[in-house]
Amino acid sequence: MIEFKNIKKSFGDKVVLDDVSHVMETGKANLIIGQSGSGKTVLQKCLVGLFEPDGGEIIYDGVSFTEMNVDQRKELRQQIGMLFQGSALFDSMTVQENIMFPLDMFTKQNFSDKLIRVNEVLKRVNLEGVNKKYPAELSGGMKKRVGIARAIVLNPKYLFCDEPNSGLDPQTSMVIDKLILDITREFNMTTVINTHDMNSVMEIGENILYLYDGKKEWSGNKNDIIFSKSERLNGFIFASEFLQDAKDMRMLEAKGKISNDRDMDEMLK
Amino acid sequence: MLLFNHFGRYLLMLKGMFTRPENMRMYWKELMHQCVEIGIGSLGIVVIISVFMGAVSAVQTSYQLVSPLIPASTIAQIVRDTVILEFAPTVVCIVLAGVVGSKIASELGNMRVSEQIDALEIMGINTKAFLIMPKIAACLITIPLLVILSMGLGIIGGRLAGVATGILSTDTYDAGLLLNFVPYNVFFALVKAYTFSFIISTIPSYYGYFVKGGALEIGRSSTKSVVVSCVMILFADYILAALLLDK
Numbered sequence: 103m104i105e106f107k108n109i110k111k112s113f114g115d116k117v118v119l120d121d122v123s124h125v126m127e128t129g130k131a132n133l134i135i136g137q138s139g140s141g142k143t144v145l146q147k148c149l150v151g152l153f154e155p156d157g158g159e160i161i162y163d164g165v166s167f168t169e170m171n172v173d174q175r176k177e178l179r180q181q182i183g184m185l186f187q188g189s190a191l192f193d194s195m196t197v198q199e200n201i202m203f204p205l206d207m208f209t210k211q212n213f214s215d216k217l218i219r220v221n222e223v224l225k226r227v228n229l230e231g232v233n234k235k236y237p238a239e240l241s242g243g244m245k246k247r248v249g250i251a252r253a254i255v256l257n258p259k260y261l262f263c264d265e266p267n268s269g270l271d272p273q274t275s276m277v278i279d280k281l282i283l284d285i286t287r288e289f290n291m292t293t294v295i296n297t298h299d300m301n302s303v304m305e306i307g308e309n310i311l312y313l314y315d316g317k318k319e320w321s322g323n324k325n326d327i328i329f330s331k332s333e334r335l336n337g338f339i340f341a342s343e344f345l346q347d348a349k350d351m352r353m354l355e356a357k358g359k360i361s362n363d364r365d366m367d368e369m370l371k
Numbered sequence: 372m373l374l375f376n377h378f379g380r381y382l383l384m385l386k387g388m389f390t391r392p393e394n395m396r397m398y399w400k401e402l403m404h405q406c407v408e409i410g411i412g413s414l415g416i417v418v419i420i421s422v423f424m425g426a427v428s429a430v431q432t433s434y435q436l437v438s439p440l441i442p443a444s445t446i447a448q449i450v451r452d453t454v455i456l457e458f459a460p461t462v463v464c465i466v467l468a469g470v471v472g473s474k475i476a477s478e479l480g481n482m483r484v485s486e487q488i489d490a491l492e493i494m495g496i497n498t499k500a501f502l503i504m505p506k507i508a509a510c511l512i513t514i515p516l517l518v519i520l521s522m523g524l525g526i527i528g529g530r531l532a533g534v535a536t537g538i539l540s541t542d543t544y545d546a547g548l549l550l551n552f553v554p555y556n557v558f559f560a561l562v563k564a565y566t567f568s569f570i571i572s573t574i575p576s577y578y579g580y581f582v583k584g585g586a587l588e589i590g591r592s593s594t595k596s597v598v599v600s601c602v603m604i605l606f607a608d609y610i611l612a613a614l615l616l617d618k
Contacts, residue, residue, distance in 0.1 A: 150493055176393075179495035190486040204494055207394050262493075 109158035136313035183253030189245040191237040198233035243274040410513030421521040425528025443539040447547025454525035464567035468600040472575040476596040479579025480589035510572035518564040
């Protein structure tokens with residue numbers, strides 16, 4: 103579980119995060135959503151320590167991250183895996199070398215044990231037989247999967263994903279979302295996902311934090327969104343007429359007003 | 372003010388490199404990799420410019436020595452001293468500032484922009500120590516060796532050009548090389564080589580590591596790092612000459 107309280111962050115005069123508090127739960131896909139520039143990435147970078155918050159506290163399973171010294175943070179980071187927006191694979195290394203890198207750095211396993219582990223995680227992300235390929239030879243979706251494989255190779259307790267669906271087609275996005283959700287449940291990780299992909303929100307949003315202009319505007323799960331009265335959230339999630347109609351349908355469906363296909367046809371008229 | 376800001380960040384970057392390595396074997400592997408990239412990778416250009424520098428200085432020195440009272444062996448002495456004192460350490464290092472400096476700046480810049488440095492940080496790796504330190508160490512190991520090689524090749528180049536153009540015989544050239552040789556000059560050249568190696572590795576590392584933006588900024592920071600490195604090499608050259616060659 104990752105809890106953060108009253109996180110504040112500014113760059114010069116620009117306030118990017120203003121008193122943001124929330125709890126990211128273990129074994130669930132925790133989503134941070136919001137428009138571009140709302141502070142999602144800054145919040146995630148504060149959580150992993152790439153940015154130092156100006157105020158507030160971050161607590162990893164009861165231990166204050168904010169009060170940790172450099173060595174303690176280094177130790178904690180070995181329990182953190184991160185999937186970056188552009189995958190951030192080392193482009194001069196093969197897929198196998200990329201995934202093996204954390205094992206080389208932090209374990210004393212011999213080569214054959216490391217290779218077994220690499221093949222295990224590649225199999226887990228449904229990507230076998232690409233060990234010798236370079237990142238430049240892979241598609242966007244494959245890169246993301248290699249990024250996930252590298253992130254989970256050390257069995258982390260916390261997984262951070264920054265825009266895991268950016269640049270992917272809807273079908274591949276769903277595959278990646280499902281994979282992240284399955285891995286989260288399988289390894290009981292605390293997974294934090296930054297996204298503005300509405301399919302992801304509605305598919306895997308078990309614990310959602312909506313940021314608006316650096317402030318916490320709303321929190322809940324994918325089912326709560328349908329009934330949310332927050333205009334800003336509705337404007338963001340159901341931006342198009344199509345999505346707004348879909349929301350209305352879902353609300354009516356939930357209220358039991360649509361009971362059969364004939365009613366549905368009448369509604370659509 | 373901006374200059375002090377840059378200088379402060381540069382010093383903090385250097386300070387940040389000194390931590391306990393996460394895995395010594397990986398650091399050693401990276402050092403060896405950088406030694407090959409920087410040392411072997413620059414060997415070709417160093418060989419070519421050194422031979423031609425020596426050859427051209429032999430021909431031009433002969434052209435300027437019009438008095439019949441000056442012996443031809445003087446040409447060898449002048450070639451030897453100019454190559455050892457200036458051409459091998461300074462000119463070669465300016466060329467290496469372009470070759471090695473731009474490579475370091477663009478490599479680190481690309482890693483920064485594509486979030487590879489962030490990925491290493493998240494893993495709990497001190498990126499300043501893992502990415503910058505081996506580059507500086509590799510430059511300090513290989514560049515002085517390249518400068519020594521350049522001294523030898525420059526002198527050989529002068530000999531080849533002297534014989535090929537009929538300016539002087541090999542015996543005269545060899546005899547001239549041994550006349551009034553001052554071993555301190557080699558020491559001075561090596562002091563310069565170490566100083567310039569540090570400049571060539573740290574300034575591009577600074578510009579590459581702290582790059583912000585995209586592909587365009589990587590190019591800009593790479594160019595800026597080469598320009599600043601060259602200016603700093605010339606400045607350090609003057610300071611070292613004034614300090615160490617004062618009679």
